[in-house]
Amino acid sequence: MKVQKILDYQAKDSEIIKIEKDLAQSKNKKALVQIVDVVKQAQQISATCEAQAQEVLNQFNSLKKAYDDNIKTFLNIQNKDVEKLEENDANDIMKATNDLFSNLNILEKKLLSQAEKINSILNDYENAKKRYNLAREKHTFFKEQFENEQNKAEPQIEKLKKELDELSKNVDSELLKKYLEKRGDKIFPVFVPVINNACGGCMMELPMAQTDKLKRDGLLECENCQRIIYKNNN
Ligand SMILES: [Zn+2]
Known part of the structure; x- marks a missing residue:
């Protein structure tokens, strides 16, 4: 009957394995893993938003500078004394003014479109932040639940391990x-x-x-x- 003792030992061991397996497959633990994923995603989105915002801001600033330069040029032209101008000069100025208006128009549109982009990035960022905060709340909840499960399982496992130790004394050592x-x-x-x-x-x-x-x-x-x-x- 030397096999029977090791079979008893194995049966007791399987009780420990079951508790450990239940813990490993706990819904709370799975939820925790998912939440951590959501948090990581939200952090990635925030990082992307920040990089995008910086890029758009740089573009916005260079457009704004171009816009301001155009305005300055326009004001310079405007301040010239028209009485003292030759006809050719007047034509040149007219052309330059038209070009400037057209440039300003394009720049204004580009600025508006950059402003829209900034709004959309801010929106993404806010959404990511909301998801992040929600995930953090849930994380606290599920972490507590899982810790409860662990705290319940630990003494059970300890008890079973002691019983296993006792049983091992009667098992053939080989x-x-x-x-x-x-x-x-x-x-x-x-x-x-x-x-x-x-x-x-x-x-x-x-x-x-x-x-x-x-x-x-x-x-x-x-x-x-x-x-x-x-x-x-x-
Ligand atoms: Zn086999």
């Missing part, structure tokens, strides 16, 4: 060593029964030689899933 090795390799359950000549873990059918070996030794390592197969009635 079997326990093997068990812990495989458990460390994330193989679980480690010990599985033979079911209709197949491995009870991966269901692969055992070759004749392996079946004989199992009958002879009582235990057999599955070549496919590396679990340890035991005979049902030993």
Whole structure:
């Protein structure tokens, strides 16, 4: 009956695994991960907005400067004494004035469009900020919920580990060593029964030689899933 003890040990261990798995798959934990994503996205959007705003502002400033320069030129022309001008000069001035008006018109449109861009960036930024704040509130809530789950699970796990320790004293040391090795390799359950000549873990059918070996030794390592197969009635 030396297998029975390690099976008891494995059953107790599976209770711990279940609690740990429930924690890992907790809805609160998943919500937390999602919220962190939302926060990261919001931060990225803010950073992009800032960069865009800086670029638009630079464009706005250079347009504004061009606009002001044009106005200055226009005022200079206006201040010339018309009485003293030749006809050619007058034509030149007329042309220059027309060009300036047309330039000013274009610049004004560009300035307006930059102002619109700034508004739209501010809007994106505000939305990102709202999402960020909301996510932070939710984060606090779900973090608390998840910590409650953890606080509930921890003493349960501690208790089970103590019981596991007690059980280990009666387990054959070779079997326990093997068990812990495989458990460390994330193989679980480690010990599985033979079911209709197949491995009870991966269901692969055992070759004749392996079946004989199992009958002879009582235990057999599955070549496919590396679990340890035991005979049902030993
Ligand atoms: Zn197997």
